[in-house]
Amino acid sequence: MTPAIKVPYVTLAEQLAPIQSAILEEVKSVLESGTFILGPKLKQFEEEFARICGVKHALGTDNGTSSLHLVWRVLKLEPGDEVITAPNSFIASASSAALLGCKPVFVDILPNLNIDPSKIEAAITPRTRGLVPVHLTGRPADMDAIMKIAARHNLFVLEDSAQAVGAEYHGRRVGGLGHAGAFSLHPLKNLFAIGDGGMVTTNDESLIRKIAQARNHGLYNREQCDYWSFNSRLDELQAAILLVCIKQLDHWTEQRRKHAFRYNEALKDVVSVPVEGPGEKCVYQTYVIQAEKRDLLQKFLQDSGITALIHYKTPIHLQPAAQYLGYTADAFPVCKEACESILSLPLFPTMKEEQQEYVITKIREFYGATK
Amino acid sequence: MQFANHEKILARWKELIPTTQFTLGPFVEEFERDFAAFIGAKYVIGTNTGTDALILALKALGIGAGDEIITVAATFFATSGAIVAVGAKPVFIDVDDRYQMDANLIEAAITSRTKAILPVHWAGAAPDMPRIVALAKKHGLKVVEDACMGPGGSVFGKHSGTHGDIGCYSMHPLKPLHVMGDGGMISTDDEKIYTWMKKYRNHGMVDRDHIEFWGVNMRLQPLQAIVAGEVLKTVKETVAARSRNVFKLDAGLAKLAPHAIVPSRPADYIETFSLYMIQFENRGKLLRHLEANGIEAKVHYPVPLHLQQAATSLGYKRGSLPKTEQQADRLISLPAHQYITDAQIEYMLDVIGKFYTN
Numbered sequence: 001m002t003p004a005i006k007v008p009y010v011t012l013a014e015q016l017a018p019i020q021s022a023i024l025e026e027v028k029s030v031l032e033s034g035t036f037i038l039g040p041k042l043k044q045f046e047e048e049f050a051r052i053c054g055v056k057h058a059l060g061t062d063n064g065t066s067s068l069h070l071v072w073r074v075l076k077l078e079p080g081d082e083v084i085t086a087p088n089s090f091i092a093s094a095s096s097a098a099l100l101g102c103k104p105v106f107v108d109i110l111p112n113l114n115i116d117p118s119k120i121e122a123a124i125t126p127r128t129r130g131l132v133p134v135h136l137t138g139r140p141a142d143m144d145a146i147m148k149i150a151a152r153h154n155l156f157v158l159e160d161s162a163q164a165v166g167a168e169y170h171g172r173r174v175g176g177l178g179h180a181g182a183f184s185l186h187p188l189k190n191l192f193a194i195g196d197g198g199m200v201t202t203n204d205e206s207l208i209r210k211i212a213q214a215r216n217h218g219l220y221n222r223e224q225c226d227y228w229s230f231n232s233r234l235d236e237l238q239a240a241i242l243l244v245c246i247k248q249l250d251h252w253t254e255q256r257r258k259h260a261f262r263y264n265e266a267l268k269d270v271v272s273v274p275v276e277g278p279g280e281k282c283v284y285q286t287y288v289i290q291a292e293k294r295d296l297l298q299k300f301l302q303d304s305g306i307t308a309l310i311h312y313k314t315p316i317h318l319q320p321a322a323q324y325l326g327y328t329a330d331a332f333p334v335c336k337e338a339c340e341s342i343l344s345l346p347l348f349p350t351m352k353e354e355q356q357e358y359v360i361t362k363i364r365e366f367y368g369a370t371k
Numbered sequence: 372m373q374f375a376n377h378e379k380i381l382a383r384w385k386e387l388i389p390t391t392q393f394t395l396g397p398f399v400e401e402f403e404r405d406f407a408a409f410i411g412a413k414y415v416i417g418t419n420t421g422t423d424a425l426i427l428a429l430k431a432l433g434i435g436a437g438d439e440i441i442t443v444a445a446t447f448f449a450t451s452g453a454i455v456a457v458g459a460k461p462v463f464i465d466v467d468d469r470y471q472m473d474a475n476l477i478e479a480a481i482t483s484r485t486k487a488i489l490p491v492h493w494a495g496a497a498p499d500m501p502r503i504v505a506l507a508k509k510h511g512l513k514v515v516e517d518a519c520m521g522p523g524g525s526v527f528g529k530h531s532g533t534h535g536d537i538g539c540y541s542m543h544p545l546k547p548l549h550v551m552g553d554g555g556m557i558s559t560d561d562e563k564i565y566t567w568m569k570k571y572r573n574h575g576m577v578d579r580d581h582i583e584f585w586g587v588n589m590r591l592q593p594l595q596a597i598v599a600g601e602v603l604k605t606v607k608e609t610v611a612a613r614s615r616n617v618f619k620l621d622a623g624l625a626k627l628a629p630h631a632i633v634p635s636r637p638a639d640y641i642e643t644f645s646l647y648m649i650q651f652e653n654r655g656k657l658l659r660h661l662e663a664n665g666i667e668a669k670v671h672y673p674v675p676l677h678l679q680q681a682a683t684s685l686g687y688k689r690g691s692l693p694k695t696e697q698q699a700d701r702l703i704s705l706p707a708h709q710y711i712t713d714a715q716i717e718y719m720l721d722v723i724g725k726f727y728t729n
Binding site for chain 1: 377380381384385387388389390391393394419420421422423426447448449451452453454455456458543544550551552553574575580581582583584585586587588590592593594595670672673674676679680681
């Protein structure tokens with residue numbers, strides 16, 4: 001039997017439809033301007049982005065991974081230096097430092113899926129240089145606790161804000177809470193380009209100047225190269241598209257929050273739902289429940305025409321890429337348990353009430369709960 | 372008017388948006404197939420930039436800390452940037468009268484640490500690729516071609532970038548094959564290298580849930596793949612048009628010898644003329660004279676790589692690479708692109724001619 005309603009995981013096309021003509025206008029104007037690299041649209045977008053994050057400086061990069069990597073590069077992290085992060089993130093949180101020969105060090109998470117600050121100090125060694133709290137799913141990490149630890153040990157805090165543009169922690173936006181923030185503008189993010197893109201944010205002017213130089217071959221000007229680097233620029237075309245999308249961001253975020261609260265209310269008695277903690281304003285890049293019999297539930301939903309995904313099934317420390325670091329499957333009990341129970345439900349700004357109702361009904365049906 | 376195919380590009384962008392295939396996907400794959408056919412390589416992948424293509428190529432060959440790469444200093448900074456990015460050391464050798472790597476100097480630069488030769492198709496001309504490849508074979512070295520300016524060029528009928536183990540290409544807006552922003556390509560005939568590079572370009576992913584090794588994001592953007600696909604159709608025509616302009620400029624400037632020195636143009640080398648560069652006496656004055664007469668000329672680049680601050684730790688000094696330095700002091704890049712008219716060419720020759728006769 002074919003399901004009555006289909007609920008895809010996301011429907012970017014629906015989200016883009018109302019702004020498609022505005023986007024085409026923008027790309028056309030860039031095309032006709034003939035300025036494609038580090039031009040006025042990029043500058044304008046960088047200013048807009050800094051404004052919405054409440055920081056002094058924002059700089060466009062080619063992707064979120066590059067944003068993280070560039071910060072570590074200009075801070076001159078060296079092989080053997082250590083960076084502490086959460087194990088349940090997208091690999092870039094760790095690989096961005098590992099690619100410089102640094103050692104990613106993982107600590108366990110809280111039940112809310114963000115790094116557990118009480119576990120950080122035990123992982124600090126004389127080689128530790130940085131902390132990478134990840135605002136996973138769009139929920140801000142416990143930044144007060146993290147910044148206190150960083151100050152005590154003189155560590156650089158790079159917020160991995162890839163999933164969290166617009167999220168707030170006690171009234172302040174992520175990306176401006178640590179020493180620098182790294183964002184992704186990948187198509188599945190809350191604010192996205194038609195392709196890859198990233199941002200770095202900071203209030204530190206000397207840092208942003210260094211990153212600007214590092215993203216453009218280490219060039220001081222067209223003729224003078226101060227140090228060897230590479231090309232991590234955000235295209236002018238993408239910046240023009242992002243200027244259209246950024247106008248929609250508040251609306252999109254409101255919709256995401258509305259849908260999230262609706263799920264919370266309707267599902268809280270059958271699964272563990274992501275309730276917001278004190279001072280947290282989450283933006284739900286993913287809406288993640290923790291559920292018993294998760295794999296069976298995912299299959300049941302799939303058979304019902306509903307796509308639910310797992311972010312991420314295998315944590316970073318257990319990937320083949322991290323084998324040399326020597327972590328065991330039981331290294332992080334909270335993370336381990338989460339990996340077995342997390343499920344990301346479909347949640348997107350254009351989600352219709354009947355779609356969400358259908359997902360809710362099916363989940364309740366699976367657990368034999370009455371309506 | 373740089374881009375004649377705007378309508379087609381806009382139409383294809385419009386087609387792209389509702390598909391939401393914004394990272395890799397069919398639009399990138401389509402261009403990869405077209406480019407592979409165009410250059411005659413078995414495998415190609417799109418990258419974010421030409422620099423990324425070089426980094427990816429060196430990584431794929433296992434080149435890293437302590438390894439030496441023989442290359443040239445008469446090039447864009449990214450050639451060295453990529454070598455240093457993987458932890459290796461650039462070893463610069465001098466160029467010939469065509470501004471290309473002098474193959475005669477390679478053997479003297481080989482040490483026990485040398486892993487690869489990285490010739491640059493500088494300006495879109497080509498070095499003596501058959502000889503370089505033969506020398507590499509003899510010494511068990513790899514060849515990575517910086518063919519960033521090479522799409523559309525060839526040596527003895529073999530496309531630039533397909534002579535060595537891996538070819539790297541840029542599609543920066545000033546090249547005959549260009550995108551509207553940044554983009555790069557990489558080619559090889561080796562399936563193992565290809566498979567590894569594809570994974571490294573996309574975070575080391577085998578699939579969404581499995582990461583085999585630490586990788587990065589170096590993906591070519593579908594928006595740009597669409598532009599490249601349209602522009603590719605015109606590359607041969609563009610290169611032919613530039614060659615016709617160059618033929619006229621060369622003929623006119625050759626008469627000004629020794630004030631102007633025109634390089635030789637061997638018959639079996641098709642150059643892309645991404646840059647049209649001629650050595651001139653009295654360069655500073657001539658540049659001002661050209662500017663005063665409304666001619667936009669440039670210098671690529673007044674300070675070669677080995678004399679940049681970034682190269683301090685490598686220990687070169689003025690005099691290390693005499694020809695590279697002499698050319699850096701004398702070369703001017705003149706406009707020779709496909710939109711230049713015969714009248715503009717006549718005018719340039721006239722302005723330059725008068726500069727030396729007065």
